Amino acid sequence: MSASSQEVILSARGLTKEFFGFKAVSNVDLDIRENTIHALIGPNGAGKTTVFNLLTKFLNPTAGTISFRGQDITKLKPADVARLGLVRSFQISAVFPHLTVLDNVRVALQRKAHLGTQFWRSSRVLDRLDTRAGELIEAVGLTAYADLDAAELPYGRKRALELATTLALDPPVLLFDEPMAGMGVEDIGRISDLIRQIARDRTVVMVEHNLNVVADLCDRVTVLARGEILAEGDYAEVSANPKVREAYMGTEHE
Numbered sequence: 473m474s475a476s477s478q479e480v481i482l483s484a485r486g487l488t489k490e491f492f493g494f495k496a497v498s499n500v501d502l503d504i505r506e507n508t509i510h511a512l513i514g515p516n517g518a519g520k521t522t523v524f525n526l527l528t529k530f531l532n533p534t535a536g537t538i539s540f541r542g543q544d545i546t547k548l549k550p551a552d553v554a555r556l557g558l559v560r561s562f563q564i565s566a567v568f569p570h571l572t573v574l575d576n577v578r579v580a581l582q583r584k585a586h587l588g589t590q591f592w593r594s595s596r597v598l599d600r601l602d603t604r605a606g607e608l609i610e611a612v613g614l615t616a617y618a619d620l621d622a623a624e625l626p627y628g629r630k631r632a633l634e635l636a637t638t639l640a641l642d643p644p645v646l647l648f649d650e651p652m653a654g655m656g657v658e659d660i661g662r663i664s665d666l667i668r669q670i671a672r673d674r675t676v677v678m679v680e681h682n683l684n685v686v687a688d689l690c691d692r693v694t695v696l697a698r699g700e701i702l703a704e705g706d707y708a709e710v711s712a713n714p715k716v717r718e719a720y721m722g723t724e725h726e
């Protein structure tokens with residue numbers, strides 16, 4: 473799939489973030505295209521997490537603009553952009569440890585369906601929710617764990633549950649900050665498969681340190697270094713770029 477043929481869904485122009493006069497992100501232009509998996513990579517301190525937090529509105533930029541589907545979202549709050557369909561997963565996912573896997577997914581679906589505050593619920597609506605909950609649990613490989621409390625799940629499976637509760641919201645754009653952090657090889661394979669699967673009809677933006685995962689999953693890669701964009705392209709292009717190699721080498725020797 474050619475990433476350049478798709479519409480831009482999320483973009484930033486001149487994105488800049490200063491912390492007490494220090495430019496963590498400097499004049500970043502970014503175009504994320506629909507139905508692609510787009511990675512933000514770069515050595516430690518490059519500004520990846522700051523860009524991620526700016527895009528999801530957890531931080532306000534010092535300068536620059538962000539637009540989503542052509543709408544300027546620079547001044548919106550995280551909840552507003554989430555409602556528009558720009559949702560970050562994992563770090564703020566609401567997983568209730570003392571609810572079962574099934575009930576966690578049910579709660580997420582009820583929130584999406586705005587049923588949370590209603591006392592009356594038709595059994596037809598609840599049946600539909602249960603069917604969808606079952607599908608989501610199966611999609612993330614948790615069918616055998618459906619009746620366990622979330623707290624009892626091993627780490628990788630907990631992340632799969634977080635993914636299911638995020639998918640329950642059915643967002644067109646999903647952003648992951650280091651989805652593979654702390655995972656073993658087996659979990660990485662499983663979560664990679666899941667991300668590939670959910671990205672078939674969604675846009676995924678991810679900050680990821682594991683370059684094997686980036687090479688395997690991502691259509692487009694933006695490399696940041698010292699708060700600026702160093703290179704952009706597919707993984708083969710950016711990994712062959714001498715400036716990128718130098719930036720990574722530089723930090724290895726620090």
Ligand SMILES: Nc1ncnc2c1ncn2[C@@H]1O[C@H](COP(=O)(O)OP(=O)(O)OP(=O)(O)O)[C@@H](O)[C@H]1O
Pocket residue numbers: 491495496514515516517518519520521522523
């Ligand atoms: N709240 C803050 N206050 C001051 N400086 C900050 C703040 N957040 C980030 N920085 C600085 O901005 C720079 C970029 O940090 P950021 O966390 O965005 O980089 P990163 O590429 O995500 O790094 P890592 O790979 O280590 O997570 C770093 O020098 C960091 O110390």
